[in-house]
Amino acid sequence: MSGRIVIFTDDPGWHGKELTQAFAKLGFISSFVSLTECKLSIEPGLIPVIIPGFEHALPDAVFVRGVPGGSLEEVVLYLDILHALKLLNVPVYNDGRAIERSVDKAMTSFLLHQAGLPTPLTWVLRNRVDAIHIAEDQLKNGHYLITKPLFGSQGEGIRRIEKMTDLFWLTPSNGVYYLQRFVHCAGDGFSDYRVFVINNRAVAIMRRRGKSWLNNVSRGAVCEAIDLDPAIADIAVKAAKALAMDYAGVDIIQDKAGQYTIIEVNSIPAWKGLESVVNTSIATLLAEDLVNRYIKCVSHETIVAVS
Ligand SMILES: Nc1ncnc2c1ncn2[C@@H]1O[C@H](COP(=O)(O)OP(=O)(O)O)[C@@H](O)[C@H]1O
Ligand SMILES: [Mg+2]
Numbered sequence: 229m230s231g232r233i234v235i236f237t238d239d240p241g242w243h244g245k246e247l248t249q250a251f252a253k254l255g256f257i258s259s260f261v262s263l264t265e266c267k268l269s270i271e272p273g274l275i276p277v278i279i280p281g282f283e284h285a286l287p288d289a290v291f292v293r294g295v296p297g298g299s300l301e302e303v304v305l306y307l308d309i310l311h312a313l314k315l316l317n318v319p320v321y322n323d324g325r326a327i328e329r330s331v332d333k334a335m336t337s338f339l340l341h342q343a344g345l346p347t348p349l350t351w352v353l354r355n356r357v358d359a360i361h362i363a364e365d366q367l368k369n370g371h372y373l374i375t376k377p378l379f380g381s382q383g384e385g386i387r388r389i390e391k392m393t394d395l396f397w398l399t400p401s402n403g404v405y406y407l408q409r410f411v412h413c414a415g416d417g418f419s420d421y422r423v424f425v426i427n428n429r430a431v432a433i434m435r436r437r438g439k440s441w442l443n444n445v446s447r448g449a450v451c452e453a454i455d456l457d458p459a460i461a462d463i464a465v466k467a468a469k470a471l472a473m474d475y476a477g478v479d480i481i482q483d484k485a486g487q488y489t490i491i492e493v494n495s496i497p498a499w500k501g502l503e504s505v506v507n508t509s510i511a512t513l514l515a516e517d518l519v520n521r522y523i524k525c526v527s528h529e530t531i532v533a534v535s
Pocket of ligand 2: 382383492
């Protein structure tokens, strides 16, 4: 009998197809399910997490390709489902804890700093007067500032504050100011690096060359193949470790002085752009890692325990 994997996503697309093929090669059938369709059902005799199509037996593992946005309550429910599955011994890749800490840019910055890793100066607060003071102080000292939504992705809602009159743009996002010192990148134009880490190994890297200082591929940045410098690989692996991720897409900028600085650690990174410039099947590596570390070794332990 083949194993069964649930891929949580609302938009399977290219990544869904790649993962399905990679899991199929390992003998696993994948099903796409939206987290919006899952339930907690606290009733005697029932599996307390209901995944459509898996009411009678939970899958061998779940791969999280997308967590929908929504109200705080909706997002908490999606995370509850991921946490509950893990407590029911279903491998969750990446798990709810890694996802909740990395979708929250404040916690990401805190954890990176706590781990002693290089990340830009950052302030996260509610108070407007304090936010203005911080911004004025940075501008006076010759630094630009970036403001970001706490839960943003793909460059959404990010602004750059360059001069005092820009303070007009200093608005909170859903009540919270996330202010970060802008890092001027090395070299000509605008670029940063995306390092893909799986199980504490940097498996691929690309340079993203933005049309402006926003280097997201979804904002038109061009992907370029480059060699993996061991120094950047080391930082990326440490970043994924600091956030306890099975796999991660780590955004890193090299500053004018040549130092690498971690901008973001993504727990649900895309890899289509990356694969257009590297000769690696990311889906194959992800599927193999999940199956080898979380499914095969568990069945092996069970067999050993029974025999
Ligand atoms: N502190 C910063 N200094 C310089 N560029 C930045 C900084 N923060 C973000 N950027 C630019 O904006 C892009 C998006 O920021 P990021 O924090 O990765 O958010 P998102 O989740 O939207 O991708 C980065 O890839 C980088 O090009
Ligand atoms: Mg990013």
